[in-house]
Amino acid sequence: AAKERGYAYIAITDHSQRVTVAGGLTPEKVLRQWEAIDRIAAEIKGIHILKGIELDILEDGGLDLPDEVLARADWVVASVHFGQNQTRERITRRIVDALRNPHVSAIAHPTGRLLGERPAYEVDLEAVIAAAAECGKALELNAHPRRLDLNDTACAAAKRHGVPIVISTDAHSINGLDAMRFGVMQARRGGLTRRDVLNARPWREFRKFLRRRG
Numbered sequence: 001a002a003k004e005r006g007y008a009y010i011a012i013t014d015h016s017q018r019v020t021v022a023g024g025l026t027p028e029k030v031l032r033q034w035e036a037i038d039r040i041a042a043e044i045k046g047i048h049i050l051k052g053i054e055l056d057i058l059e060d061g062g063l064d065l066p067d068e069v070l071a072r073a074d075w076v077v078a079s080v081h082f083g084q085n086q087t088r089e090r091i092t093r094r095i096v097d098a099l100r101n102p103h104v105s106a107i108a109h110p111t112g113r114l115l116g117e118r119p120a121y122e123v124d125l126e127a128v129i130a131a132a133a134e135c136g137k138a139l140e141l142n143a144h145p146r147r148l149d150l151n152d153t154a155c156a157a158a159k160r161h162g163v164p165i166v167i168s169t170d171a172h173s174i175n176g177l178d179a180m181r182f183g184v185m186q187a188r189r190g191g192l193t194r195r196d197v198l199n200a201r202p203w204r205e206f207r208k209f210l211r212r213r214g
Contacts, residue, residue: 001174003047008203011052011075012037013168016064018056019081022172025053027069034072048203050074050210054108059083061094063101070103074210077140077168079108080121088122095123096131105210106138106166109149117146125154133161136212138198143183144170155190164198164209 002010014033015024025033034051041049052075056064059082063070070076078098080091098104110128111120132139139158142149147170150158158165167183169176187197194200198209 001177003044005177005180007047009048009050009199009206011050011077013052013054013075013077016053016055018058018064019054024056024064027065030065030069031072052076054079055098055104056081057094057098059086061097063098063104067101067103070101073103075106076104077106077108077166078104080112084112084121086121088124091121092124092127095128099128099131099135099137104137106140107132108140108168109142109147109170110139110154111149111151113149114146115148120149125157129154129158129161129163132158132163138164138166138209141165141167141183141187142170143167143179143181143186144176145179145182148182148186150186150190152186152189152191155187155192159190159192159196165192165196166198167200 015022017024017026030053037049037051051073053065053073055076055078057078057080058064080094095107099107111123113120139150141155155165165187167180167187169179171177171179198206
């Protein structure tokens with residue numbers, strides 16, 4: 001489905017084990033999935049399929065999978081799903097510490113908002129953007145219409161600091177890939193161009209970003 005849409009590459013990022021409601025993967029299941037992805041990637045030509053994970057940032061600031069597992073991933077996107085009622089300082093510290101982990105590539109839906117359902121948690125986005133710039137990491141613009149997180153103002157701030165944005169669909173099925181257009185519109189509202197969006201770049205440039213991780 002991604003190849004039919006003209007994608008040159010795609011990352012498979014199921015949830016890690018903490019998110020049990022979404023079938024989060026234990027370390028053993030993660031490694032088995034990545035072995036399967038490697039096999040499939042060898043069979044399908046014309047698109048690069050990356051071994052990824054959406055890694056939970058735990059309430060105590062730790063990460064949901066050990067470094068020895070994360071080191072085998074191509075793409076690690078860290079996110080906050082629990083402890084969203086913690087203080088602004090605590091949530092900010094959790095995210096900044098995750099950015100400083102050498103195996104983390106990006107932060108997903110950095111404010112945690114669900115439009116019409118749940119407000120953003122308290123977080124110092126300026127500090128998060130500064131940490132992403134310092135560490136050479138990316139921030140996600142989640143294109144799902146319930147999220148659109150980051151918002152346009154935050155996208156513009158990331159651009160000013162030279163932080164690349166990754167537009168992700170949050171797809172849990174093939175049909176979910178259609179949400180990409182909402183992310184593109186949000187990015188344009190924030191003044192982003194193709195050069196500001198990491199996964200709008202050619203594979204050779206995206207691969208350079210992957211190689212810098214760690």
